[in-house]
Amino acid sequence: MEIKNLKSEYLESNIFVCKNGNSCVVVDAGVEPKLVKQAVGNLKVMAVLLTHGHYDHAMHALDYAKMFDCKIYASGFAKDELLDPAKNYGESFKLNSFEDFVFLRNNGKIELGDFEIQYLSTPGHCKSSLCFLLNNHLFAGDTLFDNGIGRTDLYGSSKEEMISSLEKLDAFEFEICHSGHGEDSEFARQKRNIKAFIRFLKR
Numbered sequence: 262m263e264i265k266n267l268k269s270e271y272l273e274s275n276i277f278v279c280k281n282g283n284s285c286v287v288v289d290a291g292v293e294p295k296l297v298k299q300a301v302g303n304l305k306v307m308a309v310l311l312t313h314g315h316y317d318h319a320m321h322a323l324d325y326a327k328m329f330d331c332k333i334y335a336s337g338f339a340k341d342e343l344l345d346p347a348k349n350y351g352e353s354f355k356l357n358s359f360e361d362f363v364f365l366r367n368n369g370k371i372e373l374g375d376f377e378i379q380y381l382s383t384p385g386h387c388k389s390s391l392c393f394l395l396n397n398h399l400f401a402g403d404t405l406f407d408n409g410i411g412r413t414d415l416y417g418s419s420k421e422e423m424i425s426s427l428e429k430l431d432a433f434e435f436e437i438c439h440s441g442h443g444e445d446s447e448f449a450r451q452k453r454n455i456k457a458f459i460r461f462l463k464r
């Protein structure tokens with residue numbers, strides 16, 4: 262799998278175009294549609310995956326779905342956030358149409374063409390936080406960064422849930438972690454970090 266990373270103007274949120282053969286999936290939707298189109302080229306886009314419902318990760322999701330004629334996969338909790346700028350932190354960003362969405366619950370697997378995508382519900386930063394695992398690559402959204410974890414002082418945040426989500430990730434195998442902001446990080450480093458973050462949150 263080949264992965265391209267683009268950064269948005271808004272809080273430098275990351276999006277990732279993950280290529281497998283002639284198709285790809287796009288993780289998150291904070292980057293201008295025309296730049297994503299350039300990165301996608303002739304590939305068939307199988308899905309847009311949203312790591313959570315904050316505007317800097319979700320604001321162009323509908324544009325991508327229309328442009329690439331595909332579905333958006335997000336947590337069922339994202340709807341509440343996407344309906345209300347006070348909950349998704351966009352100045353005036355809100356969605357009123359959800360027909361292009363497939364809402365996910367708990368943990369599970371999505372099979373789309375050559376892609377097998379595992380998803381894990383990891384609330385803590387917000388209710389709708391999901392992590393996706395594709396071919397040993399973990400897409401962690403704002404749950405886990407190279408050198409930190411997501412804020413837990415926002416709408417729907419919970420320190421207790423963040424602790425159990427990190428414990429879930431601690432039991433998970435992956436090679437590389439791609440976060441919602443900042444740089445990629447390796448498994449061994451994240452394993453050390455996760456344990457330290459859990460200790461820190463439990464103080």
Ligand SMILES: [Zn+2]
Pocket residue numbers: 313315386403
């Ligand atoms: Zn966020």
